[in-house]
Amino acid sequence: MAAQVGEVAAPSGGDDDRVGRLDPETVLEAFLVSDQAFLDSVVPTLLDSGVSLSAFYKTIVRPVAAKLGDLWCEDEVDFVRVEIVSTRLRLMCNQLVTRRMAGRTPWHEDGRRRILLANTGGDQHTLGFSMAEAFFQDAGWNVDGGADLRPGADYYDTLQAGDFPFVAIAFARDDACDPTDMVARTRQASARRDVRICLGGVAVSASPDRYRAAGADIVALDALDAVRQAEGLLAVSPWEKAGHAAPAPADNGAGAGRADKGS
Numbered sequence: 001m002a003a004q005v006g007e008v009a010a011p012s013g014g015d016d017d018r019v020g021r022l023d024p025e026t027v028l029e030a031f032l033v034s035d036q037a038f039l040d041s042v043v044p045t046l047l048d049s050g051v052s053l054s055a056f057y058k059t060i061v062r063p064v065a066a067k068l069g070d071l072w073c074e075d076e077v078d079f080v081r082v083e084i085v086s087t088r089l090r091l092m093c094n095q096l097v098t099r100r101m102a103g104r105t106p107w108h109e110d111g112r113r114r115i116l117l118a119n120t121g122g123d124q125h126t127l128g129f130s131m132a133e134a135f136f137q138d139a140g141w142n143v144d145g146g147a148d149l150r151p152g153a154d155y156y157d158t159l160q161a162g163d164f165p166f167v168a169i170a171f172a173r174d175d176a177c178d179p180t181d182m183v184a185r186t187r188q189a190s191a192r193r194d195v196r197i198c199l200g201g202v203a204v205s206a207s208p209d210r211y212r213a214a215g216a217d218i219v220a221l222d223a224l225d226a227v228r229q230a231e232g233l234l235a236v237s238p239w240e241k242a243g244h245a246a247p248a249p250a251d252n253g254a255g256a257g258r259a260d261k262g263s
Contacts, residue, residue, distance in 0.1 A: 022042060022045065022059075024063035024067065027064055028068065028085070031084075031085040039092070043095050047100070053135065054224050056096060057135075057224060058224075064085075065089070068082060093130060097134045097137050097138045111163065112165055113141040113142060114144070115136055115142070115164060115167065115168055116158060116168070117129070117143060117147075117168050117170070118155055119170045120150065120151060120170065120171050120172070120173075121150055122172045122175075128201065128202065128223060129146075131223040132168065132170070132223040135224055136227055136230075139227050144162065145158065156185070159186065160190070161191065163191055164190070164192065165194070165195065166230055167196070167197050167198070168199075169182060169199055170200055170201035171201040171211070172201050172202045173202075174210070176203070179210070179216070183197055183215045184215070196230070197215075197218070198216060198217065198218035198219075198220055199211045199216045200220035200221075200222070200225075204220065204221070205221050218233070
């Protein structure tokens with residue numbers, strides 16, 4: 001039976017064993033020396049083994065990223081090499097998602113699984129952000145925005161014009177912007193009065209309690225956690241059970257109550 005888009009299965013021990021045949025250090029070395037023949041074999045190997053994206057993330061992506069960070073701190077690789085490896089790892093994740101989606105039975109257009117992703121900036125690399133995009137897409141979500149969508153005019157225009165039940169905002173640094181203010185402005189600008197807001201990113205993982213006080217619906221420790229919590233909110237939402245999206249708020253006049261776009 002074909003897998004259904006929207007599944008967010010936890011990695012099993014067997015899943016870990018299958019992906020574990022690809023040693024993270026071997027994968028990293030292949031990235032560093034540009035062993036393209038080996039790298040081209042990784043995604044087909046994972047697909048043939050039936051490995052989930054979550055298992056790939058846990059046993060390959062995180063260890064490779066951690067080791068790469070260690071090499072950077074020890075001055076064994078330069079910024080350019082780090083960026084090249086990060087980019088290739090992102091492309092591998094995207095390829096895995098695309099190939100996995102090709103064999104699935106898609107959802108009908110589902111307005112409940114629409115999410116806008118935004119980034120407060122300050123991060124040198126966006127691998128974690130890319131993984132969040134990949135996990136949501138792999139779970140059947142319609143993903144808009146991206147790492148280049150920052151708080152400002154475009155962000156607030158998109159919120160007001162689009163019908164996004166969920167908004168996810170990444171914080172790489174605590175000083176990027178005030179999370180409480182960001183949550184309030186997002187709710188004010190959104191076209192939906194019931195918008196659900198998720199905060200994640202490196203800064204959130206390091207100091208989750210600070211961000212829990214910001215008034216968001218989800219504070220995610222990593223990309224997989226964000227998807228699991230978002231799916232959990234859908235499962236208990238009245239408009240999920242009713243089978244339709246909540247009604248949009250009444251028009252209160254052009255520009256009325258809109259968040260200041262100068263943030």
